[in-house]
Amino acid sequence: MFTLEYSYWFDCLIPGLYKLGLPIPLGGTSNHFDVQKLKQIGGWDPFNVTEDADLGMRASMEGYKVGVIYSTTYEEANSKLGNWLRQRSRWVNGYMQTFLVHNRHPLKALRIIGFKQWFGYNLLIGGTPVNFLVNPIMWVLFIYWLLAAEGVLGASFSFVK
Template identity: 45%
Template sequence: MVRALHGWDAHNVTEDADLGLRLALAGYTVGDLPSPTFEEAPARLGPWLGQRTRWLKGLVQTSLTHGRRPLANARSLGGLETLCAAALVPGTVASALAYPVCLAGAAWSFLVLDIPAAPVFLDNLSTGLAITLFGTGLAALVLPALVGCARRGWGDLAQSVPWMPVYFLLVSLAAWLALIELVRAPLRWNKTRHGLARTSRSGRRRRRAAPATACDTGRDPGGGECASA
């Protein structure tokens, strides 16, 4: 199947986005498996920022590659699918770039300026829509994280959910760094180090479930087995 698609863009640093669009354009249905993932997220800011910068740079590369024939691609995908692709690929980057400006504007309007109240409904419509959009956007940031904590039984992480607006400021920083890197180092691949089980919840869970051995407890059974391991 991949050969029938003639591969994918070898220079794209988010190859799954490029390949996913190629599959959709070829008529395949792209979905996901309803199963949890135990991939470890970077536990420090530097590696996390590098990983997000790479992802977002790849989304820009995918947008540029497949945006060269927008009308033909729209006809191949269909109307709704085209909107979904636009929202998921270039829309993710555009929203991340605009997020700080929109957040600052909302904070200035709602916290500093007086919200006008007019006696006529239509005169209040624009203000009401702005408040509604701000509230629904904030809920879209917070509620999925709360639902995820509840489903996984990770109640201790729920206290970090109110910081999601700050988290997305860091995502915005990664988006701007992605644009800079796209110009200065388009082929740079910010590698993410994996296998750091001590930084993952799944790794801690497996260690708690695994029976302790003599080497784990520090009691060498003799013969230098622990030292050789």
């Protein structure tokens, strides 16, 4: 699961955001910075659990473009489901925090980085927690559709009607 998730993030999503010219929420690992520029944008927020996502937006707000370097970084995966879930929960909470921080003055951000970048960042950062909340509901509705409604298995479960 970890490999699939990281492959999607680092091989698809981040390069895709880069190609579209959208702010990149960095990746948590393998980030390389010009120290002076990092200091100029305020460094990492010690109170944000997704400081990498926050830093990516602040870099865009300051006019910097975050690039992608194709490399391999080895990282130890969470081997226990509970740890994996807690890590994802922290990330979702951090995305909500980052979304709220950068939308304290949404019109200011919109003016600085433009609609495309502002909308793209908000869709990803704000949409991720929404997706995590809506996803279980959608799975329940999908399973209901399969089993009871006019879905694929509806004829096999006609007694449910």
